[in-house]
Amino acid sequence: MDRLQLSSIISVLSSLTSHPLWFVASILLYLVVRLQSKSCWRPRDCPVDLNGKTAIVTGSNTGVGRYIAQDFARRNARVILACRSEERGRRAEREIRQRTGNSNVHLRILDTSCMKSVREFADRIQREERRLDILVNNAGASGLPTAITPEGLELTFATNYLGHFLLTNLLLGVTVNAVRPGVVMTEIMRYYGLHLRIIFNLIGFFFFKSAEEGAVSSIYCALSKEMEEVSGKYIDSDCSLSLPSPTAQDAALARKLWEASATLTGLSEDGTGETH
Numbered sequence: 047m048d049r050l051q052l053s054s055i056i057s058v059l060s061s062l063t064s065h066p067l068w069f070v071a072s073i074l075l076y077l078v079v080r081l082q083s084k085s086c087w088r089p090r091d092c093p094v095d096l097n098g099k100t101a102i103v104t105g106s107n108t109g110v111g112r113y114i115a116q117d118f119a120r121r122n123a124r125v126i127l128a129c130r131s132e133e134r135g136r137r138a139e140r141e142i143r144q145r146t147g148n149s150n151v152h153l154r155i156l157d158t159s160c161m162k163s164v165r166e167f168a169d170r171i172q173r174e175e176r177r178l179d180i181l182v183n184n185a186g187a188s189g190l191p192t193a194i195t196p197e198g199l200e201l202t203f204a205t206n207y208l209g210h211f212l213l214t215n216l217l218l219g220v221t222v223n224a225v226r227p228g229v230v231m232t233e234i235m236r237y238y239g240l241h242l243r244i245i246f247n248l249i250g251f252f253f254f255k256s257a258e259e260g261a262v263s264s265i266y267c268a269l270s271k272e273m274e275e276v277s278g279k280y281i282d283s284d285c286s287l288s289l290p291s292p293t294a295q296d297a298a299l300a301r302k303l304w305e306a307s308a309t310l311t312g313l314s315e316d317g318t319g320e321t322h
């Protein structure tokens with residue numbers, strides 16, 4: 047964006063905010079949105095200690111995942127940061143150790159868009175870890191260019207869904223739930239154009255959740271008493287049990303998606319992880 051465009055955005059914003067009514071209405075709207083976005087469940091009121099337990103958080107070098115991993119580390123868990131970048135992952139590993147005083151936080155490389163990487167990661171976890179108690183499939187991206195990966199998969203579909211589908215099937219057979227973090231101010235807009243990023247950040251500064259707030263629904267799912275034994279459910283950003291979209295409730299479609307996912311990732315239909 048050039049200086050002219052930037053100054054025109056600033057002048058539009060300053061003329062809007064200069065009107066007293068607009069100013070008061072904005073403050074009121076801000077307060078309403080902030081109060082509504084607050085979850086009634088607060089991680090700091092939850093006394094759960096994770097000493098002796100192991101948790102994996104994918105995409106935990108920044109954003110929501112970073113705060114989820116930090117919460118688990120604060121509760122004395124062994125935390126595996128599953129990140130694709132050695133450099134960003136090491137930085138997060140160092141910072142989380144410093145902030146929580148827990149040195150049992152470890153980076154392991156995982157690229158969810160690459161099924162080979164997912165299988166190597168899962169193999170290493172099975173070789174090295176004695177147990178796995180929590181898996182948070184958090185890694186994701188938005189606004190990626192349309193592209194096909196070297197394995198022949200659509201890039202966004204592979205990154206956000208197929209990688210986690212395969213990983214979950216290779217590692218787990220326990221309770222599984224889906225969560226919505228809400229609209230959160232993170233690096234999620236990094237693949238969009240500058241204009242859209244500026245608008246997102248301007249609006250988000252006032253109205254969206256912080257990354258720490260966005261982590262709450264995932265932490266709730268993993269730790270809360272209410273979610274013990276609960277599986278196959280959808281948890282909204284305020285930690286309430288909700289119905290997913292009608293499409294997601296279509297059992298026949300879900301079956302088709304499962305079969306297509308098993309074929310695309312090479313997972314056998316019974317979920318044993320054997321390739322075709």
Ligand SMILES: NC(=O)c1ccc[n+]([C@@H]2O[C@H](COP(=O)([O-])OP(=O)(O)OC[C@H]3O[C@@H](n4cnc5c(N)ncnc54)[C@H](OP(=O)(O)O)[C@@H]3O)[C@@H](O)[C@H]2O)c1
Pocket residue numbers: 104105106107108109110111128129130131134156157158159160183184185186187188205227228229230231232233234235
């Ligand atoms: N922010 C929102 O408003 C919002 C709303 C709904 C859902 N979500 C979901 O919440 C999750 C966390 O997003 P966020 O807002 O925290 O975004 P973010 O700040 O962009 O963080 C995304 C994380 O995912 C990692 N990642 C991306 N592609 C990956 C890949 N192929 N393999 C491994 N890791 C990968 C990133 O690693 P790098 O740093 O190396 O790229 C980063 O650690 C995502 O699944 C997102 O779709 C977010």
